[in-house]
Amino acid sequence: xxxKLARADRRAAWMFMAPMLIAMLVVAVWPLARTFYxxxxxxxxxxxxxxxLIGFDNYLEVIGDxxxxxxxxxxxxxxxxxxxxxxxxGLGIALLINQAIPGRGLVRAAxxxxxxxPVVVATKMWxxxxxxxxxxxxxVLISMGLIDHGIAWTANGSLIMGVVIFIDVWxxxxxxxxxxxxxxxxxxxxxxxxxxxxxxxxWKRFWSIVLPLLKPAIGVAVLFRVLDxxxxxxxxxxxxxxxEQVMTASIYARNRLIxxxxxxxGSAASTxxxxxxxxxxxxxxxVLRLDRAAGEAA
Amino acid sequence: MxxxxxxxxxxxxxxxxxxxxxxRIKKGFLVVAVGLVLIYTLxxxxxxxxxxxxxxxxxxxxxxxxxFDFTYYKALYENxxxxxxxxxxxxxxxxxxxxxxxxxxxxxYALGRIDFPxxxxxxxxxxxxxxxxxxxxxxxxxxxINWLGLxxxxxxxxxxxxxxxxxxxxWILTTFIREFPRELEEAAIIDGCSHFRILTKILLPLxxxxxxxxxxxxxxxxxxxxxxxxxxxxxxxxxxxxxAIGLMGGSSRYEYPFGQIMAASVTVxxxxxxxxxxxxxxxVAGLTAGAVKG
Numbered sequence: 001x002x003x004k005l006a007r008a009d010r011r012a013a014w015m016f017m018a019p020m021l022i023a024m025l026v027v028a029v030w031p032l033a034r035t036f037y038x039x040x041x042x043x044x045x046x047x048x049x050x051x052x053l054i055g056f057d058n059y060l061e062v063i064g065d066x067x068x069x070x071x072x073x074x075x076x077x078x079x080x081x082x083x084x085x086x087x088x089x090g091l092g093i094a095l096l097i098n099q100a101i102p103g104r105g106l107v108r109a110a111x112x113x114x115x116x117x118p119v120v121v122a123t124k125m126w127x128x129x130x131x132x133x134x135x136x137x138x139x140v141l142i143s144m145g146l147i148d149h150g151i152a153w154t155a156n157g158s159l160i161m162g163v164v165i166f167i168d169v170w171x172x173x174x175x176x177x178x179x180x181x182x183x184x185x186x187x188x189x190x191x192x193x194x195x196x197x198x199x200x201x202x203w204k205r206f207w208s209i210v211l212p213l214l215k216p217a218i219g220v221a222v223l224f225r226v227l228d229x230x231x232x233x234x235x236x237x238x239x240x241x242x243x244e245q246v247m248t249a250s251i252y253a254r255n256r257l258i259x260x261x262x263x264x265x266g267s268a269a270s271t272x273x274x275x276x277x278x279x280x281x282x283x284x285x286x287v288l289r290l291d292r293a294a295g296e297a298a
Numbered sequence: 299m300x301x302x303x304x305x306x307x308x309x310x311x312x313x314x315x316x317x318x319x320x321x322r323i324k325k326g327f328l329v330v331a332v333g334l335v336l337i338y339t340l341x342x343x344x345x346x347x348x349x350x351x352x353x354x355x356x357x358x359x360x361x362x363x364x365x366f367d368f369t370y371y372k373a374l375y376e377n378x379x380x381x382x383x384x385x386x387x388x389x390x391x392x393x394x395x396x397x398x399x400x401x402x403x404x405x406x407y408a409l410g411r412i413d414f415p416x417x418x419x420x421x422x423x424x425x426x427x428x429x430x431x432x433x434x435x436x437x438x439x440x441x442x443i444n445w446l447g448l449x450x451x452x453x454x455x456x457x458x459x460x461x462x463x464x465x466x467x468x469w470i471l472t473t474f475i476r477e478f479p480r481e482l483e484e485a486a487i488i489d490g491c492s493h494f495r496i497l498t499k500i501l502l503p504l505x506x507x508x509x510x511x512x513x514x515x516x517x518x519x520x521x522x523x524x525x526x527x528x529x530x531x532x533x534x535x536x537x538x539x540x541x542a543i544g545l546m547g548g549s550s551r552y553e554y555p556f557g558q559i560m561a562a563s564v565t566v567x568x569x570x571x572x573x574x575x576x577x578x579x580x581x582v583a584g585l586t587a588g589a590v591k592g
Binding site: 010016017021023026099101102106107109110112113114115116117118120121124129131134136170174175178179182230233237238253257266270271273274 | 328342566
């Protein structure tokens with residue numbers, strides 16, 4: 001009887017999941033498989049039915065392209081710097097909101113605003129604020145006497161990556177704050193009270209109690225943000241189209257695929273992006289696991 | 299636990315004057331910090347509103363108060379193509395949300411309530427799909443869209459957006475369903491109630507708030523999407539709002555229509571901000587439920 005019931009349950013489970021699984025087969029697994037397949041062909045987008053298999057040539061073509069490596073370097077720089085800043089800033093703001101402060105609810109709501117704004121809109125807003133002649137930031141800096149003429153933030157090759165990182169930090173720090181705040185609220189109050197009674201100074205309480213206890217929350221938040229940053233497309237594309245200074249790996253792949261119509265090479269580039277993200281994901285998850293294992297052993 | 303509560307035992311030991319001074323300094327510092335955070339997060343949007351109500355030369359003078367000149371908005375709302383893209387966005391985002399909630403809740407019931415051996419495997423697969431870069435499926439998706447005859451149609455976007463939203467709704471709704479006590483359904487199971495009835499008659503009526511927060515997150519995800527919307531839509535009248543704004547530009551660098559872009563930006567973002575402020579708590583619950591269990 002119970003065996004029969006278990007079997008019926010199992011069948012029911014698959015029935016309930018069927019619509020979701022079919023959808024995922026159609027929009028994820030199938031296109032992914034086709035991308036892999038196309039990456040071994042010399043197909044062009046205008047006539048994808050006419051092609052021949054050419055082995056790994058496309059993969060070699062991509063890694064032989066100087067622009068690809070620039071894109072990879074940009075992507076990695078962007079990911080490392082922006083996620084690092086977001087983590088520190090997010091931690092700071094989370095600690096602040098966690099205090100008993102006036103207007104705490106207001107801050108908590110305000111912090112969600114940058115997160116809800118579409119990337120394109122945020123990019124345009126900052127582009128306007130950073131405009132070299134009329135931008136409010138230059139005006140403020142000039143009136144404070146810090147600079148004597150406006151800085152061309154978005155037109156200057158060496159500054160534009162900084163601008164991209166800056167805008168990304170503005171948009172995604174809220175996500176960090178929320179996840180870290182959730183972690184902070186799970187720290188039992190007694191621990192902090194005991195430390196306070198023992199007269200342990202605030203910075204040490206933070207460094208040896210709060211931070212270690214927050215590690216899992218921060219780890220998960222960093223993982224999500226890194227994987228998201230590695231596939232960044234819209235921000236750099238809207239701000240600088242295909243300028244090499246901020247071209248990301250995703251932009252490179254899309255350029256080859258759509259702008260140059262090179263279905264084969266574009267697919268190979270996409271596959272490289274996929275491998276890059278998968279590699280980093282495995283690396284981070286590995287580090288998190290090691291960390292957890294070490295924590296349990298101690 | 300708050301610092302005020304922590305400071306209680308210390309109060310007896312120290313003189314109340316020095317304590318009060320310290321508290322005041324700390325409070326002053328916190329207020330300044332809060333002010334800085336508020337300016338940092340809110341000023342850009344405020345500035346977009348201010349800029350969108352200025353005209354001509356006023357736009358280039360940095361007065362910090364809005365001029366309440368709504369010319370840009372009027373022009374925007376008479377612009378059929380922009381209105382069309384608003385309609386497209388609303389259509390695409392709400393259809394995507396509805397579909398992903400239906401697919402998500404059904405799958406989440408199985409993943410959260412029925413014990414079967416492959417459950418962990420399915421959850422891991424869903425998580426993997428949700429992290430891989432969209433650009434990876436671009437070629438295959440392009441072929442699929444063409445083959446279905448959906449190229450340059452907003453409905454193509456609904457299909458492609460499921461890639462991001464369905465794993466997301468499934469994952470979050472699964473964590474929400476698990477939070478309900480099993481006792482809720484036990485009587486129903488003993489009475490021989492079917493799974494379908496348990497889901498629709500017992501769980502669903504309780505899941506309003508969970509569905510709302512998951513739905514809002516999915517809606518924002520779909521409303522803000524750029525890569526697929528840019529790639530699979532060819533003509534202006536079929537575009538969604540983010541792409542329409544992204545492609546706005548002047549004939550030269552000096553004619554860049556910033557006022558107009560700001561008006562469009564304010565318009566597109568307003569519904570999101572209102573949603574976020576109303577459902578603040580639910581959104582935070584949804585975001586953290588998805589991540590903490592992951």
